[in-house]
Amino acid sequence: MLKNEIDPKRGQVTTNHQTITQWVEQHDGRPATAEASDHSVGYLRIKFPNMDGTDGLATVSWREWFNEFEAEELAFVYCEQAEQDDPSGVYKLVDRTTAAEHA
Numbered sequence: 001m002l003k004n005e006i007d008p009k010r011g012q013v014t015t016n017h018q019t020i021t022q023w024v025e026q027h028d029g030r031p032a033t034a035e036a037s038d039h040s041v042g043y044l045r046i047k048f049p050n051m052d053g054t055d056g057l058a059t060v061s062w063r064e065w066f067n068e069f070e071a072e073e074l075a076f077v078y079c080e081q082a083e084q085d086d087p088s089g090v091y092k093l094v095d096r097t098t099a100a101e102h103a
Helices: 017-026 062-071 096-102
Strands: 004-007 011-014 030-034 043-047 074-078 091-095
Touching (some): 017 074, 043 062, 062 074, 074 096
Antiparallel strands (some): 004 011, 011 074
16 A cells, blocks of 8 residues: 655655645645535545635545545545645546556
8 A cells, every 4th residue: 555655756646644634734625526426425626725616526524535535546646845826736636556657
């Protein structure tokens, strides 16, 4: 399992819940989903304030978000020195098995 791996080209890859929570909250983000249905939480996203395209996102608890994160076996790719005015462009969720390729 990935915990914290550094990709020299683009940033870091992690599955550590505390690291993800801290990064998101430092950038004023909240766990969210898009297109939630009765059968699943939906597509995982991070909702940042005053960002275009986030109106359709539903905020969820970190517990719900991480339950889906683990069920889908995802990894969080992020840039440690994200721009405060556009943190949405410096993170992504990728499959753990190919996380190194996408970082």
